[in-house]
Amino acid sequence: MSLKNGGGSGISEALALPGRMKQMATSDLRINEVIGTNTSGAEKASLIGFPSDKGVRINGGRTGAAKAPEQIFNRLMQLTLHPQHNELHTVLLRHVSHPHMLHCTGNVAADQQNLGMTVAESLKNGSVPVIMGGGHETAFGHYLGYSETNKPVHILNIDAHTDVRPLKEGRPHSGSPFMQAIEDQSGCCRSYTVMGLQPSSVARDHLSYVNENGKAVLADDLKMKTVQDYFSDLRSNSDSDPVMLTMDMDAVDQSQAPGVSAPNASGIDSGFWLEIAFYCGRQGNVASFDLCEVNPAFDRDDQTIRLAALTVWYFLLGLALR
Ligand SMILES: [Mn+2]
Numbered sequence: 001m002s003l004k005n006g007g008g009s010g011i012s013e014a015l016a017l018p019g020r021m022k023q024m025a026t027s028d029l030r031i032n033e034v035i036g037t038n039t040s041g042a043e044k045a046s047l048i049g050f051p052s053d054k055g056v057r058i059n060g061g062r063t064g065a066a067k068a069p070e071q072i073f074n075r076l077m078q079l080t081l082h083p084q085h086n087e088l089h090t091v092l093l094r095h096v097s098h099p100h101m102l103h104c105t106g107n108v109a110a111d112q113q114n115l116g117m118t119v120a121e122s123l124k125n126g127s128v129p130v131i132m133g134g135g136h137e138t139a140f141g142h143y144l145g146y147s148e149t150n151k152p153v154h155i156l157n158i159d160a161h162t163d164v165r166p167l168k169e170g171r172p173h174s175g176s177p178f179m180q181a182i183e184d185q186s187g188c189c190r191s192y193t194v195m196g197l198q199p200s201s202v203a204r205d206h207l208s209y210v211n212e213n214g215k216a217v218l219a220d221d222l223k224m225k226t227v228q229d230y231f232s233d234l235r236s237n238s239d240s241d242p243v244m245l246t247m248d249m250d251a252v253d254q255s256q257a258p259g260v261s262a263p264n265a266s267g268i269d270s271g272f273w274l275e276i277a278f279y280c281g282r283q284g285n286v287a288s289f290d291l292c293e294v295n296p297a298f299d300r301d302d303q304t305i306r307l308a309a310l311t312v313w314y315f316l317l318g319l320a321l322r
Contacts, residue, residue: 031093031313032077038094045092045128045319047312049073049101050115053261055108055137056293058173059165061261064297066104068308069132071296073099075309082317092320097127104134108172112141119145119288128319130312133292135174135261136163139246140181142290147186152241153287155181155214156230157194158276159248160264162206162216164192174261174293182213190241191215193230195222196251196268219251219268227276231283242287245280245315247273249294249308257307259299270307277311281318289315 049069057063081089102118104111115131115138122129123145131142139157146153155178157163164182165175172180181189191214197207199218210216217226234243250260253267280286294308 029081030077031079031081034081034090034093035077035096036094036098041095043097043125043127044095045130045316046097046122047073047099048115048118048122048129048131049099050104050111050131050134050138050141050290051101052104052108052111052134052137053174053295054104054106054111054135055172055174056135056261058108058168058171059135059175061135061174062295062298063261064295065133065135065261065293067296068294068305069099069101069134071302071305072132072291072294072308072312075302075305076312079309079313085317085321088320089317092316096316099132108137112137112144112172115141116144116148120148123149123151123287128286129288130315131288131290132308132312133290133294136177136246136248136292137172137174138177138290138292139163140172140177142244142246142288143177143181143184143189145288146242146244147184147188150186150188152188152190154190154234154239154241154243155192155246156243156280157192157246157248158196158251158273159194159246160196160198160219160250160267161201161248161262162194162197162203162210163248164206164209179209189213193217195226198264198266200266219266222268224272224275224279227279231285234285240285243283243285245286245289247277247289247291247311249291249304252307257304259295259297259304261293261295263298273307274310274314278314278318281315282321283318284322
């Protein structure tokens with residue numbers, strides 16, 4: 001049988017001829033085999049774990065989020081690279097550092113400072129910090145990376161809650177990070193925008209406070225265009241300050257994200273959530289990312305851990321396609 005001319009379909013021949021089988025043996029690379037394998041070039045993103053849920057406890061929530069970063073990273077490592085964007089995805093991941101798990105002491109303010117120093121280090125090196133929380137107290141530590149380096153920053157939060165509560169007995173917590181950033185003496189927080197709010201979980205005064213310092217978008221009003229407009233508005237204002245993206249898993253509907261600190265019976269769809277992560281990953285001004293409030297203690301068959309790992313996967317794919 002001629003393989004060159006008129007020999008029928010290649011696939012049927014390959015199946016029929018044992019000698020061709022070797023060509024079917026394909027590589028089945030997973031992220032753990034690719035990540036960080038190029039140590040010569042500059043690092044493009046740094047994976048950082050922040051296993052803290054003390055802020056959730058102080059805020060009166062259910063703890064367990066401290067267990068999330070390790071599980072999310074483990075799940076991420078088992079995923080493949082995108083088959084259609086394989087080369088770009090591979091190139092990026094070869095320049096992403098292995099997950100670095102920070103030690104959290106339970107002193108939230110001190111732990112946030114420590115995270116801030118780590119984030120600042122990455123930002124100085126031009127690497128995109130990708131942080132796995134932890135409760136949403138993670139986001140203020142994340143922000144401190146900017147104030148530490150004196151970089152003005154816009155904060156974009158995807159969340160069911162505004163998280164602009166006051167401190168509790170002087171202590172920061174999972175409900176206060178964006179009040180802390182807005183009020184921070186360094187003045188590095190240029191704006192705070194939160195999208196995905198549940199009207200049954202937002203105090204009127206908190207909504208006004210957010211709108212004075214940025215913008216609040218309820219989940220019912222949130223479309224992909226809302227996210228696109230956020231970035232095109234920055235561009236049309238020739239605003240070149242970086243954006244820090246923070247995503248609270250409790251923005252997603254409880255049916256698709258049961259393993260969170262505060263479940264949401266009317267949240268956004270997980271596909272839309274992933275699209276936001278991918279879109280933001282593609283934006284050149286998104287300089288850092290955190291994902292918070294995944295709580296494995298309340299998960300169901302790792303459903304939320306899987307969604308969290310996919311969220312990071314899509315963000316990194318976006319980064320690869322910039
Ligand atoms: Mn939150």
